Amino acid sequence: MKLLNHTTKYFAILLVVLISVWAVIFYVAMIDEVYDSLDDGLENQKEIIIQAVNDNPELLNDTEFGVNNYTIKKTQVHKETKFKDSYRDTLMYMQNEEDYEPVRILESVFEQDGSYYKLKLITSMVEEDDQIENLFIYLVGLYLALILSILVLNNIVMKRIWKPFYRLIGRLKTFRIEKDDPITAEPTTIDEFNLLNKSVERLTEKSRDSYLAQKEFIENAAHELQTPLAIAINKLELLLEKNGMSIAQSQEVGSVLDNLTRLTRLNKSLLLLSKIDNKQYVDAERIDFTDLVKKMVQDFADFATHKDIELKVDAHQKLTYTMNPDLAVVLMTNLIKNAIVHGQGGKPIHIEIVENQIRIQNYGENSALQSGGLFERFRKASADSRSTGLGLSIAKAIADKYDVALTYSFTDRHEFTLTFP
């Protein structure tokens, strides 16, 4: 639920309660005022009638409500003080409404020439049910009007006010630490948003700084390792050429050398990965992948033959895509090499090029590789100590960089598929 609707919802609930309570209070107060005013009127009439009776005793015969709105009856109550004026509500048949309608009645006792008379005075009253109904209708009207105005307010005013917020959210949603510069938001007049903007700016700037620092660190570390590695490797090579070493010693040195070479390759692969991430391969040109694959298959032919694997290329179509030429070579090399290395001797490797896909299929272990983490760094399918475990993650990094999908599947053979957009 959107923030705007959220506040509107609470407003709506709050208003129902508020308006209901207010309606009750208002109604009670209003009715009270109405009674007060009616009772005042009746009191006044009573005085007038008593005075009129005093002047004209004939009036004492008005025992029925007829033309008059009062009746006078002789009463047995002697003491005036024993009877206090009383106001009551009652029903009376109204000719015009053809129904019983509420009336206000005042009963009083007065003395005239030594006898006591009971005076009943009536006046027509507001119809409470009508009143409540009216009140209800008007209040519902008021409620709707309020909700409507809140909605209008939200959608016009609030939306404008919240605009910087939504813009910030939008930028955060698409923010990619490896691609974008830190977020810089436009200043607003609202303090909270300014604070938020500043915090987000600082946060993204910090994250980006540490991301860059980390990248730089990996790259620098890899670079700095090159020279000592070179010195160590070369010293051992010189040592091997010196006479007087036993065969066992030579082999020991040879094994150290192998490991240093492995370290070098690992280092180079890390550098390559960080360079891909760093967007250091900016040049791009239209690469004919069909051509590239065919050329590569020739390069790998000796190696594949050595492993008793036949490389079959099935190019139905010309596939071209814009990519850095060096990276294109690395991408295809890694995938084809992967297929050969893990391929099964005596069974072919199929490289199929269709419309927008390159599929590389090899036989091998007869079960699917765990696809989760397949392209992660330092993941190795075998305990082969000479594999860097970076080949597929480099391929993946290159594919990702150019929005090419690199996927793995297994039927009766392992298949890596490049799907070009």
Place this chain on the structure above:
Amino acid sequence: MKILIIEDEPQMLENMRQTLEREQYIVETATDFTAANDKIGAYDYDCILLDITLPDGNGLELLKELKALGKEDGVIIVSAKDSLDDRIKGLNLGADDYLPKPFHMAELHARVKAIVRRRNFEGNNQIEIGNVSIDPESRSVFVAEKEVVFNRKEFDVLTYMISNKTRLVTKTALAEHVWGDHIDQADSFDFIYSQIKNVRKKLADARATIEIEAVYGVGYKLQVV
């Protein structure tokens, strides 16, 4: 043959000097920009090994300076910064080759030999060893005037071994040279072994006076018999 090594890392410099001196080159060294600048101004060299990152300047500036002086010394850039930019910049500025650190000594020899050969024999750069003669341009091999056909990888193995004749070439150095940068599998050693076997057999069949011998399982050595 005179070679100048411009390198600020003393141990690196010492390794290169030692290995090149064994090939009977006259090796001079410079450890910083100023010293290097003085030397290239004063002398001519057959080959200059140039480190790009020097304490007091950029090696690429030296390259510019060299070209400005109209010198034709062969230049191999040796750099720990295997960046595409530097490679392209260096080659555009007239460097003959680019060798990223770390490298194998055998690779260094092969590169230096190629440069020296190209400069000294201008075009006619046939390599003669024993009764074997190789034309790197046409990639053809003659043993006692008769052509012997080597496939691509075998040819690479043979020329690399010849560039490093009588010296130990480790398996990894050979594998990397022939196979390129992308090998990282144990298979490549087996593969190299089978290539070597083929080369040996072809040489022996053609009665060549050179042979490749295995050195304690560490590498190989080409000898003239």
